[in-house]
Amino acid sequence: MELWYTEKQTESYGITAKVKETFVTEKTDFQDLAMIDTEEFGRMLVLDGMVMTTIKDEFVYHEMVAHPALYTHPNPKHVLVVGGGDGGVIREVLKHPQVEKAVLVEIDGKVIEYSKKYLPEIAGELDNPRVEVIVGDGFMHIHEAKDKYDVVMVDSTEPVGPAAPLFERGFYQGIFEALKEDGIFVAQTDNPWFKADLIQKVNKDVKEIFPIVRVFAANVPTYPSGLWTFTMGSKKHDPLEVDETQIPEINTKYYSPRLHKAAFVLPKFVEDLVK
Template sequence: MDIMKKGWFSEIHEELLPGQAFSMRVKKVLHEEKSQYQDIKIIETTDYGRALILDGIIQCTLRDEFSYQEMISFLPLCAHPNPEKVLIVGGGDGGVAREVTKHPAVKEVHQVEIDDRVVELSKKYLPEMACGFDHPKLHLTIGDGFEYMKNHENEFDVIITDSSDPIGPAVGLFEESYYSLMKAALKPGGIVCSQGNSYWCELDFCKSLLENCRKHFPATAYSFITTPSYTCGNIGFAIGCLDPDRELSEPLHVFTKAEIDEMKLRYYTSEIHRASFVLPRFVEKTLYES
């Protein structure tokens, strides 16, 4: 549920985030509609710029979207020795596509997004992210990610799942069956990276998600980043690799500061890559020792 009241947008979801909310002051509501799959809202805020909201939950804001988009992309890409062919599931705002296509080893990016209206509206209202759809490396398919992967086995080096929260059309992207599908769609040594929610809000869910990943991937890890527009100010990623000896926290591609700046990265560095896997003790105990 979201509330628009006296010039403020408030994200309130008692199922996912009980007893708390996040609010932004609104300058203007740019667009509202109910698509075939979800409620879509795009607003202009005073301090976070434009924001995309799906089913009442903030997906991204122009102020801090780069932290999420860069890390969900470059963590798995830099942990793979040669990520030539990449699949993005979801990511209808285009931000992940924008980042994945920057990596010099990537030759081909396929993206499958279920809701064409998110893509169309992002192109209109969020061109800073939707520019990812215009890159020549990218091939976009509007459709269901499950069905897509069933027809594309042993094809990809990296699969990135940029999903909304585990409600509505995205709920299946957090289940064990989805990890089984991704495993089949990967080449040997392939890597998956999925949005993994916040350990401050949903630590038990993070644990369950990582357990689903472990059932199909011999090397797994959880990392996190800071993102002020997400409730509790952080979000994590569940990462799995088919190579049991891969150390996911150690980047295999190390870029200089000049290369980072040339790729227009503002959050990701090799140092941030390593640091994102260093967890508070209570999280480490829950995810790895219990």
């Protein structure tokens, strides 16, 4: 008998993957968590019925959350990752030697626990001495931090359940206050095919707070529609003014110095959403 996992990405559309093995299905204190192994994408973390990461395509999302912002900031010493308990963004952040400390705040400790066990390629740097892992509420952490971080990265699930407050204007205002005077933040902001209204709302909210706002995109095949957007808000530094000849070649599979500015060139229908 074949077993298939299906994610309903809208009420009338979804993706499906053939399952080789199911490692974990558990209702945590915050969400439904599953860890499965699929034929096409390998091991996969699923939260509340949504694919969060897979062994095959995880590098795209994690690299694009981390590197555009870190290569835009001239000296990112202190970095905060909100969410991201799988550890993929942290892994990418630590590729930057000038980062002295990376703080991860993940609300669900089970995500960290099972990622370390079943996704060691992704979670392998969570025990690095440059990393502080806090199991707690990222929303509250942000609002208690003032003038503390050079870069803040929001690696959240979609805006449902425990992640819903991470898409509110008050959260972005809190991030602004948690950043130092030349700080940068980046957040995943979903896809323009099914969540155009969300992208517009986030873009409007962030533009009311940050003087420089840029949207960029990447292809993540297991995420709804495959076309995924990220929003960057900056107090001072513009990612489009970075001298890409000064960006070093590092160990990546998706991001590169040549892609840095190219990622901000959006399809016209997406460009129109964020005018």
